[in-house]
Amino acid sequence: MPKLKAKLPLLGHLMPHFALFVILFPGVCLARQLINQDCGSTFCGNLNISFPFRFKNQPPQCGLYDFELVCENNNRTTFVAREGKFFVQLIFYENYTIQVVDTSLDTDDCNSLPLSSLYYIGIYTIMYVVNCTEPINSSLYIGACRCTTKSNTSSSLPTSHFYFLDAKTRPSDFNQACTIEAKVPIKVKNITGMSTLDIYKKLLEGFWVE
Numbered sequence: 490m491p492k493l494k495a496k497l498p499l500l501g502h503l504m505p506h507f508a509l510f511v512i513l514f515p516g517v518c519l520a521r522q523l524i525n526q527d528c529g530s531t532f533c534g535n536l537n538i539s540f541p542f543r544f545k546n547q548p549p550q551c552g553l554y555d556f557e558l559v560c561e562n563n564n565r566t567t568f569v570a571r572e573g574k575f576f577v578q579l580i581f582y583e584n585y586t587i588q589v590v591d592t593s594l595d596t597d598d599c600n601s602l603p604l605s606s607l608y609y610i611g612i613y614t615i616m617y618v619v620n621c622t623e624p625i626n627s628s629l630y631i632g633a634c635r636c637t638t639k640s641n642t643s644s645s646l647p648t649s650h651f652y653f654l655d656a657k658t659r660p661s662d663f664n665q666a667c668t669i670e671a672k673v674p675i676k677v678k679n680i681t682g683m684s685t686l687d688i689y690k691k692l693l694e695g696f697w698v699e
Contacts, residue, residue: 528552533560536580556585567592568698573605578695590695591673599636602651603692604671613674613696615656616688620649621667629662630654632685653688655679 528551530539538544538560543552545559558577559567566577568589575589593601602618618633633651654663656672657679674696680688 533558533566534564536566536577538566538580539582541585542580575605581697584699586697586699588695588697590693594689594692600634602633602670603673605673613676614679615672616675616680617654617656617658617669618671618673619652619654619667620670621652621664622649623666624650625652625664625667627662627664629658629681630664630667631680631683631688635685635689653680653685655681 527540528543528547530537531544532538533544538558540551541553542556542558543554545557559569561567568575568577568587574592576592576595577587577589579588581587591603591605593603593605604618619630621630630652631654633653651670652667654667673692675688675691676694676696677683677691683691
C-alpha cells in the first residue's frame with residue numbers, strides 16, 4: 490500500500506520566503522489596506538455621500554472610482570457618465586443604486602431634450618427621441634418640444650422636428666424621415682396617448698441605475 494506524503498513540510502519551506510517578502514515590501518500590504526477605504530461621510534445638499542461613493546475632489550484612496558460623483562455649488566450632486574450628465578435624487582446604500590434624472594430636464598430652456606441614454610434597473614419602458622426632417626402627422630409621434638410658441642428661424646435653414654416614439658412601435662410605422670437620437674427610460678407601460686407635458690412629468694421622476 491503506497492504511503493501518503495506529508496504536505497505540511499512544504500508550508501514550512503514557504504513561510505521564511507513569505508516573511509522575507511513582508512519585510513522587504515511592507516508598503517504593498519499597507520497600500521492594499523489604504524485603497525478604497527471608508528473616509529467617512531459628507532453632505533452635498535440634502536444627500537449624504539459615503540462609501541463606496543466618492544467625490545471627485547476627495548483623496549484617491551477614498552471610495553470607488555466607479556461610484557464617483559460631483560458636488561456642484563455645494564448644493565447639487567451630479568453623476569457624469571459617457572451617456573450624459575444626471576442629477577442624483579436619491580442614494581440607496583443597501584444595493585449601491587442611485588436615482589437620477591437627466592440634467593436637461595431641469596432647465597428653463599423649453600427647447601432642451603432628454604438625449605442621454607443610460608443603463609437602468611427596474612420596471613421601465615424605453616421610448617425613442619426621434620429627429621425628423623419634416624412634420625409627422627401621426628398620433629404615434631408625440632411632440633417633444635415644451636415651447637408654447639415657435640421661434641423665428643430662417644426658412645433657408647434646415648428644420649428639425651423632435652418627437653417621442655414608443656420603442657414598441659412597429660417598423661412599418663417608423664417614418665423614414667426620422668432618426669433615433671436617444672433611447673430614454675420612462676416608468677409607464679407605454680407612452681401611447683400621453684401628452685407632451687405628462688411625459689415630461691414622468692421623466693422628472695427619474696430612474697434607478699447601478
